[in-house]
Amino acid sequence: MTSALRGIDPSRYVVHVGFLLIFALFAVVLKDDGFLTSTNLLNIAQQTAPVTVMAVGMVFVFTAGEIDLSIGSVVAISALIAATVMREYAWPLAVVAGLGTGIGIGLLNGALVAYARLPSFLVTLATMGLLAGVARWLTNLQSVPITQNLFNNLFGAGRLAGIPSLVFWTVAVVGIGHFIHRETRFGAHVHATGDNARAARAIGIRIEQVRLAVLVISATTAALAGLLYAGRLHGARYTLGETDLLTVIAAVIVGGTHLNGGIGTVTGALIGSLLMGMLNNGLILMGLSVSEQMMVRGLIILAAVALTLREPNR
Amino acid sequence: MLLTRRTIAGLLLATTLLTTLPAMAGETIGPNGEKATPASALSLTDADKAKLKEGSHTAALLWHTSSDFVTAVTAGATDTFKELGIEVVATTDAGFDAARQKSDVETVLAKQPSVILALPLDPVTSAEAFRPAIASGTKLVLLSNQPKDFAAGQDYVAIVTDDLFQMGKQAADALAAALGGQGKVAWIFHDAAYYVTNQRDNAFKETIQAQHPGMTIVAEQGITDPARAEEIASALLLQHPNLDGIYVTWAEPAEGVLSALRAAGNSTTKVVTLDLSEPVALDMVQDGNVAAIVADEAYGLGVAMATAGAYGLLGKEAPPFIVAPALTVTKANVAEAWQASLHRDAPASVLEAQ
Numbered sequence: 001m002t003s004a005l006r007g008i009d010p011s012r013y014v015v016h017v018g019f020l021l022i023f024a025l026f027a028v029v030l031k032d033d034g035f036l037t038s039t040n041l042l043n044i045a046q047q048t049a050p051v052t053v054m055a056v057g058m059v060f061v062f063t064a065g066e067i068d069l070s071i072g073s074v075v076a077i078s079a080l081i082a083a084t085v086m087r088e089y090a091w092p093l094a095v096v097a098g099l100g101t102g103i104g105i106g107l108l109n110g111a112l113v114a115y116a117r118l119p120s121f122l123v124t125l126a127t128m129g130l131l132a133g134v135a136r137w138l139t140n141l142q143s144v145p146i147t148q149n150l151f152n153n154l155f156g157a158g159r160l161a162g163i164p165s166l167v168f169w170t171v172a173v174v175g176i177g178h179f180i181h182r183e184t185r186f187g188a189h190v191h192a193t194g195d196n197a198r199a200a201r202a203i204g205i206r207i208e209q210v211r212l213a214v215l216v217i218s219a220t221t222a223a224l225a226g227l228l229y230a231g232r233l234h235g236a237r238y239t240l241g242e243t244d245l246l247t248v249i250a251a252v253i254v255g256g257t258h259l260n261g262g263i264g265t266v267t268g269a270l271i272g273s274l275l276m277g278m279l280n281n282g283l284i285l286m287g288l289s290v291s292e293q294m295m296v297r298g299l300i301i302l303a304a305v306a307l308t309l310r311e312p313n314r
Numbered sequence: 315m316l317l318t319r320r321t322i323a324g325l326l327l328a329t330t331l332l333t334t335l336p337a338m339a340g341e342t343i344g345p346n347g348e349k350a351t352p353a354s355a356l357s358l359t360d361a362d363k364a365k366l367k368e369g370s371h372t373a374a375l376l377w378h379t380s381s382d383f384v385t386a387v388t389a390g391a392t393d394t395f396k397e398l399g400i401e402v403v404a405t406t407d408a409g410f411d412a413a414r415q416k417s418d419v420e421t422v423l424a425k426q427p428s429v430i431l432a433l434p435l436d437p438v439t440s441a442e443a444f445r446p447a448i449a450s451g452t453k454l455v456l457l458s459n460q461p462k463d464f465a466a467g468q469d470y471v472a473i474v475t476d477d478l479f480q481m482g483k484q485a486a487d488a489l490a491a492a493l494g495g496q497g498k499v500a501w502i503f504h505d506a507a508y509y510v511t512n513q514r515d516n517a518f519k520e521t522i523q524a525q526h527p528g529m530t531i532v533a534e535q536g537i538t539d540p541a542r543a544e545e546i547a548s549a550l551l552l553q554h555p556n557l558d559g560i561y562v563t564w565a566e567p568a569e570g571v572l573s574a575l576r577a578a579g580n581s582t583t584k585v586v587t588l589d590l591s592e593p594v595a596l597d598m599v600q601d602g603n604v605a606a607i608v609a610d611e612a613y614g615l616g617v618a619m620a621t622a623g624a625y626g627l628l629g630k631e632a633p634p635f636i637v638a639p640a641l642t643v644t645k646a647n648v649a650e651a652w653q654a655s656l657h658r659d660a661p662a663s664v665l666e667a668q
Contacts, residue, residue, distance in 0.1 A: 034424030043424070047417040141507035143438035145462070157442070229413050233439040243411045284421050290380050290407040 014307040015255055015268055019275050022300065026282040033285045040281065042164055046232075048277035049166035050075070050225035051244060055251045055269040056177035057221030060214040062252060063181070065194035065261025066120040068215055070109060071222035071248060073131030075241025078102050078226035080135060083144035083236035091151035095227060102223020105131065106216030113215060114208040120215070128245075135238040145235040156231025166228060170270070173221065178266040190214060194261025251276050254304045275304065342479045342513075344635030345460040351633035353474065353611070353618035358398070362628055367399035371627055373620070374404040374422040376415065376432035383589065383612050386656040387457070390616020391431055398624055403427055412436050416443035423450055429623035431616075433457040444469075453626030455619045458510055466634035471626035473635050474618045476610040478510060480640040481588055482517025485608045486526065488642050489559045489586040492605035496528040497558030500550055502543070502571065504563040505536025511563055514588055518561050529559075537563065543570025544577075551578050559584045565591035565607070575603050590643065590652060592661045599645050599668045611638040613657035 026035050034040050054071050061068045082098035105127065112123045146152060158165040181187045192200040193210045201207050222241070230236045253259065254275060255268030279300060283293040342350050358366075373395050377384045384407075392402055404422040408415035412435045422430070423446055430452050434440030441461035447454055454470040464470055489499065501519055504511035522529050533554050535546055543562070551557065551574060560583060562568040568587035572594070575583060584605040587594060591607075598604035615638045625632035643651040648668060652660035659665070 034426070037424060040421070040424040043417070043420045047420065050413070136506075143436050145438045232442070233412060233416060234442040235438040237412055237436055237439050239410060240413060243409050243414070280417070281421050284404050284406055284418065285424060287403050287405075289405055290377070293407075 015271050015275065015304060018304050018307065019271050019278075022275065022278060022282070026278065026285075030282060030285050033287075035282060035285055040285075042167070044274065044277045044281050045170065046164040046166035047281070048273045049170045050228045050232075050241075051247050051251060051276065052170050052270055052273040053173045053221050053225045053228065054218075054244065054248045055255070055273050056173050056266055057218035058248050058252045059177065059181060059255075059257050059264045059266050059269045060190055061120075061218045062257045062259060063194045063261060063264030064190045064210055064214040065197065066113060066211060066214060067124065067259075068109065068120065068218040068222075069124040069245060070105065070128040070131060071218060071225075072241040072243070072245045073128050073135060074102055074105050074219050074222035075226040075229060075244065076135040076236070076238050077105070077131055077138065078223035079230040079236035079240050080138050080144060080238065082227055083146050083230055084139065086146055086148050086151065087144070091148045091154075094148075094151065095155075098227050098230075099220060099223050102219045102221075102226075103216055105223075106219030107212070109219060110212030110215035114211040120211075124215075132242075139238065141238055143235050143237040146230055147234075152231045152234050154231065155227050156229070157234070166232065169224075169228060173224070174266060174270045181264065181266050186210075186213070191262060191264070194264075196262070247276055248273075250301055250305075254301060254308060256308050276301075342475070342477050342637055344473065346466075346634075348466070348633075348635035350477070350635055350637040353614055353636050353638040355633065356618055356621045356625070356636065358621060358624055358628075362624065362630070363398055366624055366627060369399075369428070369627065371398075371400045371428035372403045372425065373400050373429040373431065373623065374406075374425065374427040375402060376406050376408070376418050376422065376430055378408050378415070378433040378435050379410055380407045382591075382656065383610075386612035386658075387616035387619070389657060390613040390618075391620040392616070394617045394620035395623075398620070400429070400620075400624075408435060410435060412439040412443065415440065419443050419447055423447060423452070426450070427452055428627060429453045429455065429620075431455050431457065431619045431623060434459045434461050437462045453623055455622045455626065457615065457619060467631065472622040472632040474615055474622060475635075475637055476510070476615065477637045477640045478513035479517045481608045481610060482514040482519075483521045484640050484642045485514075485561060485586045485588060485606070486518045486521035488606035488608065488644070489561060489584060490522070490526045490529060492584045492586075493529065493558050495526055497530075498532045498554070498556060499529055499559040499561065500533040500535065500554060500557050501531050502535050502537055502546070502550075502560060502562045502567065505538050515561075515563055532557070537567055540564075540566040540570065543567035544573045545570075547571040547574035548577065551575070551580065551583075557583050559586070559605075561585075562587040565589045565594050568604075569593050572597055572603060590655055592664060595643070595648055595652075595660065595664045596667060598643075599648060599664055601645070605644075607643040609641045609643055609651060609655040611641065611655055613655070614638045 078098040078101045081101050082094040085094035085097045109124055112118050113120045189205045189210050192205055193207045197207050229240045251272035252269045255272030257264035279297050403425045406418040408418055415435050430447050448469050456470050456473045458475040503515040562571050565587050585603045586606050588608050590609045594604055618636050622632045641651050649660050
């Protein structure tokens with residue numbers, strides 16, 4: 001028993017414990033304020049769905065030792081393109097167009113990083129700005145409403161057996177992401193590339209392909225997040241996703257993924273994302289002023305990051 | 315993330331509103347052509363107040379951002395609610411993000427507020443965001459913007475807004491007064507689809523063109539990021555060194571424009587802008603470049619919103635479109651204007667320099 005426990009690295013579970021502690025705290029403090037109602041808990045789950053989906057993509061990017069700053073702009077573009085296509089055509093084509101846009105952008109980012117050997121930070125910083133401009137230009141700053149209800153229900157507003165469709169998307173993306181990241185040869189290659197690229201190359205891993213692939217995964221999840229926002233809001237707007245980048249990065253890091261590569265966890269990112277959503281929700285229900293909400297949220301995230309990422313004996 | 319400031323306050327991508335609303339008529343009119351009712355026309359009797367106090371009502375404030383403007387509106391609303399025995403149970407800031415605003419609506423509904431005061435970010439996407447609030451029976455009072463297909467008296471109690479056209483017009487009149495009705499002017503406008511800034515900017519331009527024949531707009535420059543105002547203004551001054559006046563869409567970029575003027579050693583070009591800010595007001599009272607600032611009665615907007623919310627709770631019919639007046643602030647009236655707009659004293663630096 002003791003030896004079995006000795007094999008567990010407690011720092012890996014700090015975010016889970018932190019999540020439970022904060023959940024318990026809100027449950028007690030806000031027991032009369034609707035926090036524990038199923039409606040509210042489902043609210044948290046569906047509100048965090050787009051961020052969780054993007055966080056899954058970002059875990060791959062971080063694990064490979066790269067970063068993708070362009071995800072927020074991809075959200076807006078894919079949502080706007082899907083909404084625009086839906087004005088004329090059936091929704092499946094719009095979904096293909098939206099996701100295709102994400103894949104295309106991912107290929108562009110990935111090719112510049114993997115084959116032109118440019119740093120991902122600078123490449124995606126540039127494409128972030130470029131794509132934000134395109135998103136503004138695309139519909140001349142106008143919002144595009146979506147009236148195809150099947151799309152809106154599937155991607156955002158619908159429910160099945162009382163469970164919001166966004167929860168199903170979250171479960172599916174986290175499940176697939178976790179499996180690929182942990183259980184497949186590709187996942188192992190991503191880890192190896194981020195851990196030590198030279199060693200990975202020496203043992204025959206094609207690190208260029210890995211780098212290209214993680215940036216395609218990240219942009220594709222961002223495009224999916226764009227579709228989820230569009231379905232949820234029954235429309236798209238050029239500002240969608242604009243403020244999500246830092247939330248996604250925070251969720252991924254709080255979840256235990258390292259910025260330097262080699263170490264990452266998809267389920268941790270899910271917990272990180274839910275933690276962010278729960279904090280937003282609980283602090284509003286506490287009746288705090290906006291300034292107080294920001295301060296408390298900042299302090300809690302700081303504590304979570306410190307506990308998760310503290311490196312002993314450094 | 316760049317749009318963190320107050321002026322963008324009213325914020326909205328007004329696909330519908332931009333074409334139907336205000337400016338063209340030369341006055342501020344409602345989204346469906348409603349005539350504006352002044353905020354001062356709202357009133358509650360003692361019996362109304364007593365009834366409200368018995369109701370143990372609650373309210374939530376769902377703002378689009380955090381700023382001086384929002385703080386003053388919040389203060390006006392909170393003070394009024396307090397007087398009526400209505401408790402404010404939640405306050406949110408959507409950071410100009412329509413998706414986050416939807417989340418905020420869902421979250422505060424867990425507390426079942428009787429009234430929600432909010433600035434919907436965008437007519438298209440906000441409609442979906444606020445629908446759950448209407449379904450739950452919460453009374454909705456909107457600031458500046460109307461979600462698509464929402465009807466006054468049915469989906470919401472009233473829209474309360476600045477007198478946007480007047481703000482732009484008064485800025486034009488103030489600049490004309492400072493320049494003796496003659497001169498070359500640059501127009502620095504907010505280059506985004508935001509209802510409030512768009513209306514104000516266009517009202518300035520229209521007024522110059524229609525009512526001040528001696529003045530010409532010789533340069534038009536859009537701005538999206540206030541932090542870039544200084545470099546934009548520097549380039550503008552390089553191309554048009556003989557500018558007599560500059561209109562700047564709101565106070566924060568105006569601070570950058572002032573920096574550019576100072577760097578160029580220009581003390582003659584006059585500046586007008588909208589919304590109060592300490593550095594801009596200080597320049598004005600020290601006889602710098604700033605000729606006038608046009609502000610709104612932000613605190614009064616909050617009072618009007620809370621009062622309209624009370625109308626909704628009492629089942630009293632509220633006017634559908636309520637407007638708070640615009641104020642032209644000059645060196646002469648800065649102390650009183652600060653009180654009227656933000657319901658607090660002007661900063662000490664401004665009062666001392668006056």
